[in-house]
Amino acid sequence: MQLKVNKTNLKAMLTTASCALLGSTANASTEESWQFDTAIMHYAEVDRVSATEAIIAGTKTFNNDEVLNLKVTIDALTGASPNGATAQPTPQTFTRPSGNGQYTVNAGDTPLDDTFHDTRVQLTGQWTQPLLKDYIVSVGGNFSKEYDYMSASLNGNVARDFNKKNTTLSAGMSFAYDVIEPEGGIPKPLSAMVVGDADDPNFEDDFNKTRIGSDESKSTIDLLFGVTQVINRQMIVQLNYSYSTVSGYMTDPFKIISSVNHNGEAQAYLYENRPDERTKHAFFGQTKYHFDSGILDASYRFMTDNWQIDSHTFDFRYLIPFTNGHFIEPHFRMYTQSAAEFYQPFIAQDEAKPNFVSADYRIGELDTYTVGLKYGMPMGDGNNLSFRLEYYHQTPKSNGIQAIGVLKEVELYEEVDAIIAQVTYSF
Amino acid sequence: MKVVNIYKRLVTLSLVCSAVGLSGCTSLGVEPWERDLLAKKEMALTSAPIDASLDDHIYFSKEATSGGRSFGGGGCGCN
Amino acid sequence: MRTIAIVITALILLVTHAHATDNTSLQYKNIIKQYKGNVIYLDFWASWCTPCRKSFPWMNKIQKKYADKNFKVISINLDAEPNLAKQFLASTPANFTILNDPNGKLAQELQLKGMPSSFIINAEGKIVSAHVGFTDKKKVQYEQEIEQLL
Numbered sequence: 001m002q003l004k005v006n007k008t009n010l011k012a013m014l015t016t017a018s019c020a021l022l023g024s025t026a027n028a029s030t031e032e033s034w035q036f037d038t039a040i041m042h043y044a045e046v047d048r049v050s051a052t053e054a055i056i057a058g059t060k061t062f063n064n065d066e067v068l069n070l071k072v073t074i075d076a077l078t079g080a081s082p083n084g085a086t087a088q089p090t091p092q093t094f095t096r097p098s099g100n101g102q103y104t105v106n107a108g109d110t111p112l113d114d115t116f117h118d119t120r121v122q123l124t125g126q127w128t129q130p131l132l133k134d135y136i137v138s139v140g141g142n143f144s145k146e147y148d149y150m151s152a153s154l155n156g157n158v159a160r161d162f163n164k165k166n167t168t169l170s171a172g173m174s175f176a177y178d179v180i181e182p183e184g185g186i187p188k189p190l191s192a193m194v195v196g197d198a199d200d201p202n203f204e205d206d207f208n209k210t211r212i213g214s215d216e217s218k219s220t221i222d223l224l225f226g227v228t229q230v231i232n233r234q235m236i237v238q239l240n241y242s243y244s245t246v247s248g249y250m251t252d253p254f255k256i257i258s259s260v261n262h263n264g265e266a267q268a269y270l271y272e273n274r275p276d277e278r279t280k281h282a283f284f285g286q287t288k289y290h291f292d293s294g295i296l297d298a299s300y301r302f303m304t305d306n307w308q309i310d311s312h313t314f315d316f317r318y319l320i321p322f323t324n325g326h327f328i329e330p331h332f333r334m335y336t337q338s339a340a341e342f343y344q345p346f347i348a349q350d351e352a353k354p355n356f357v358s359a360d361y362r363i364g365e366l367d368t369y370t371v372g373l374k375y376g377m378p379m380g381d382g383n384n385l386s387f388r389l390e391y392y393h394q395t396p397k398s399n400g401i402q403a404i405g406v407l408k409e410v411e412l413y414e415e416v417d418a419i420i421a422q423v424t425y426s427f
Numbered sequence: 428m429k430v431v432n433i434y435k436r437l438v439t440l441s442l443v444c445s446a447v448g449l450s451g452c453t454s455l456g457v458e459p460w461e462r463d464l465l466a467k468k469e470m471a472l473t474s475a476p477i478d479a480s481l482d483d484h485i486y487f488s489k490e491a492t493s494g495g496r497s498f499g500g501g502g503c504g505c506n
Numbered sequence: 507m508r509t510i511a512i513v514i515t516a517l518i519l520l521v522t523h524a525h526a527t528d529n530t531s532l533q534y535k536n537i538i539k540q541y542k543g544n545v546i547y548l549d550f551w552a553s554w555c556t557p558c559r560k561s562f563p564w565m566n567k568i569q570k571k572y573a574d575k576n577f578k579v580i581s582i583n584l585d586a587e588p589n590l591a592k593q594f595l596a597s598t599p600a601n602f603t604i605l606n607d608p609n610g611k612l613a614q615e616l617q618l619k620g621m622p623s624s625f626i627i628n629a630e631g632k633i634v635s636a637h638v639g640f641t642d643k644k645k646v647q648y649e650q651e652i653e654q655l656l
Binding site for chain 2 (some may be wrong): 037039041043053055057071073075153155163164165166167172174222224228229230231232233234236238240242244280282283284286288290295297299301303307309311313319321335337340362363366368374388392394420422424
Binding site for chain 3 (some may be wrong): 459463466
């Protein structure tokens with residue numbers, strides 16, 4: 001009984017808060033039509049980063065079928081992330097991206113920078129409504145802020161139904177603007193990381209010589225065209241084409257690449273540099289099929305871009321309902337990508353420096369898979385509780401560049417294991 | 428030049444596909460009163476939007492591809 | 507094995523036959539004949555249709571409001587599974603006539619464009635207007651159209 005009272009109070013409180021945001025007053029009728037989804041998710045990589053993300057999303061359907069979605073996301077990230085340098089048979093010392101201090105990595109270990117601590121707050125709003133006969137329009141915005149990063153975006157979408165709503169065509173556009181302001185400034189592309197005595201009076205001057213400014217920005221335009229088709233009573237299919245063009249700063253200011261001698265020994269660490277233009281095309285197909293025993297959700301995505309990255313993503317979920325309203329949903333996802341043309345695991349010191357280079361395994365050749373399980377149950381009054389547990393495995397691979405000298409003895413492509421755990425409550 | 432060519436081919440391909448799709452569509456589909464299964468929440472294309480947004484964030488941070496289902500957009504400086 | 511097959515076939519025939527006889531009466535002309543002289547709000551709904559649920563309080567209201575003016579709300583349930591309609595009605599009461607059209611015969615005859623669908627029919631049995639959907643804006647319009655016929 002106590003629980004029930006608390007639950008109602010929470011909903012009333014959130015409703016009041018949402019109404020305050022909207023400048024309207026909470027009354028009995030609005031109270032009933034807000035639907036809230038809350039979730040907390042924990043992502044943890046073995047020996048690397050872990051992130052906790054909390055979401056609260058409210059949806060209100062108005063009396064003329066207008067729908068308002070508001071969402072607040074907060075996430076906190078801590079832990080260690082690969083800095084891009086290769087492992088070595090000897091210990092290595094690196095300067096922190098901020099210039100404040102250094103860290104040392106053991107012999108044979110993939111160098112990880114453990115200075116990642118960030119908290120992000122994100123606000124999302126979306127308004128969707130019918131317009132004329134057969135049209136649905138939607139506009140939305142998004143703003144997120146973390147210590148060294150800001151992102152803002154606006155989007156618009158229009159959909160038209162044909163053929164008794166069996167066919168829907170949609171077109172959308174989104175514009176995003178991101179600003180990065182890393183502590184310690186923007187490193188000069190391909191300049192060598194200063195790794196001297198941090199207490200040396202000249203250290204700060206030397207460090208500053210590798211900096212070219214305090215912030216950088218990028219803008220993204222996305223176009224999305226989709227067809228949704230009802231096939232029969234059990235089956236629906238969606239096909240999307242999306243075009244995305246990004247211009248501006250896409251370099252990761254925290255990433256470096258090892259410059260090695262003929263024996264594979266690191267002589268310097270250069271700050272990476274990526275092109276400032278990227279154009280992507282993605283084709284996405286999804287189907288949902290209602291079998292007698294459950295619902296299959298299968299999708300495939302192909303992406304190709306002018307960095308020469310091609311990727312394929314396969315995703316399968318199968319929701320099995322039980323007679324008591326509970327359900328179980330196994331999930332399997334498979335992803336494979338080819339390397340960006342400027343990806344290299346290391347640079348040979350005596351070769352000419354390329355214009356663009358990155359040793360970030362996330363734009364190298366990479367295979368990943370995810371297996372997971374979701375379990376959900378109704379809690380009465382239309383409320384739902386669900387748990388999700390997934391295992392995510394990343395296998396970075398060689399793009400064909402041969403390891404030389406001592407690099408043959410170390411692991412250049414370390415695999416990563418991660419666990420995703422999530423609890424969702426809807427009321 | 429090569430990229431432009433691929434782009435042109437892809438656009439042509441997608442236009443042809445959608446034209447074929449549309450003309451075939453009138454014979455597909457259901458009557459409005461036959462949507463009992465399709466009307467289920469679980470049959471929505473994005474039936475778990477919260478899961479989808481959390482997943483998008485994870486894979487956006489770890490892989491070189493984002494979007495497709497919906498907008499890829501900007502994002503975070505996440506590692 | 508053969509006996510089982512015969513029994514099953516017989517059962518299937520029986521069931522389909524039962525449905526068939528049940529549905530011959532559910533034709534537009536029969537409904538009009540039965541309620542001749544009334545202005546009719548003919549509504550099509552199903553348990554899985556969310557906006558349909560919203561229309562029930564309003565249909566209850568107008569049935570009560572215009573009851574003495576030869577006005578009838580007739581609603582046609584399109585659930586293939588009658589139990590789902592029963593559950594729906596347990597939580598969403600109705601004070602108007604409900605007929606079942608589990609095979610969508612009448613829906614087919616009137617060529618429904620969406621759900622919920624409604625038809626406003628004058629006292630002569632002619633369809634004056636056809637509507638799809640139910641919202642606050644639409645219900646005002648529907649009620650005005652009904653009032654004009656009374």
